[in-house]
Amino acid sequence: MNYQGAGFFPDEVITRILSRLPIKCLFRARAVCKVWRKLLSEDYFVRLYNEASVRDSMVVVEVSESLESVPTFICVDSSRGVSEFSLGFLNDRVKVRASCNGLLCCSSIPDKGVHYVCNPVTREFRLLPRRERPMNRFHPDGEATLVGLACDLCAQTFSVVLAGYHRTFGHRTDGTFICFVYDSESNKWRRIVSFQDDHFTHMNKNQVVFVNGALHWLTGSFSCILVLDLHYDIWRKMSLPEQLSCGSGNRLYLLELDGCLSIIQISEGWLNIWVLKDYEMENWQMVDRVSLRCIRGLVPGIFPISQTSEYLFLASHKQVLVYQRKSRVWKEMYSVKNGSTLPLWFSAHAFRSVILSCK
């Protein structure tokens, strides 16, 4: 072979190629070669990597043999399938509470009030400082009603939000909504108090979306989205248009799609994907209408978990499915083997792989 005039690849080409590889194999290769180690810490590479990984949205699910056994996790990826996912580096039994742009917020199971933010890929984590008031008075079981993680990839910072209704001992809630916000730069918590009267389903609590500098949750009544603006520490609401509100038999779920808010609307026979392309104008557009004929039997117990413009991941009690939008094909990616316990959708989160230090 005669490479006339051709030199070898310049560094920026190598970084472009590497940025498109599964990060696990890059981090393992780091030990093998100095060149790779240097490249993996270069800003340009990190930025390219994180931009490219948006196309690789995955699902992380907790799977357990029984309620007593140690929770284990799997990661489902549309191209690579199912792989083991370990949070063992935290040295604690944890429950995943929120996921945002490659970071996970986990709570210790034995130790209430202990929270971690970690990057499972680089295996770095930060133990969040305890909040000033150790006795938290969230209703009803001492845990925050809403847990949100806001990860800003560009600024390489993150915030954690724990919010819930305040209840003094022996009394009912008085509508006071207390919100603690942790900021990674200052390593401190701050407190915001407001009044809310919303309630949330389990999926509402699990599915929080961070876009435009704010965290978003669907409310139980499906009529609006509750928004916490982290720039100004203000809660507000976005109402949903008529076509999106909960009609008879419609269920709504809030997901992210390419940096925009997206709502998946499921009825008996159809799944509609809505995207809020224009955030300021609150202009929702239906970008796809999927027939649920192929999975008719699963429809009542199926929940959308994560998506890209090419595919949509859903979880049921025992399965994780993926729908390829272009080819309109459904595929089962994972299925629980034994009788098992909690449904898979109960603890399934959207996930993607990023290079971000959260130490």
Added chain:
Amino acid sequence: MASSRKITLRSSDGESFEVEEAVAVESQTIKHMIEDDCADNAIPLPNVTSKILAKVIEYCKKHVDASKAEDRVNDEDLKAWDAAFIKVDQVDQATLFDLILAANYLNIKSLLDLTCQTVADMIKGNLFPVRNEWLNFTFSIANRELVLVCLTEWVAHRRLFCS
């Protein structure tokens, strides 16, 4: 407004290609040369052979034509065309790598992204058999770390072993 002026590009092996300006300026490098008024006669491209330049022009032509149409369907058709364009069997890895270098030199972002993604997919799918002619054996990489090390080695030695 740019007229449909013809630009002549000359490859490293002396072949001339006449293309419309709109196609030529898909390359930011060529675009800057035209803006800087270096394009009176042919634009010499000493780093690109005629074989590769022909492919690059084919790619740019297709993308310029596609950007003229408005509807969404074209996006998917274009993606399919890209996939067919870049489909390289193992013999033609050299063309793929030359395309990467050309896209980098000519600064054509979409082609660079396409070719780099292709190499990454090959590595991911372990479809990266490194032919080491000079050491007289071929081996297929099953181990990803080895693939990455070999990529560096291949890249570093490519220069050393070319005649």
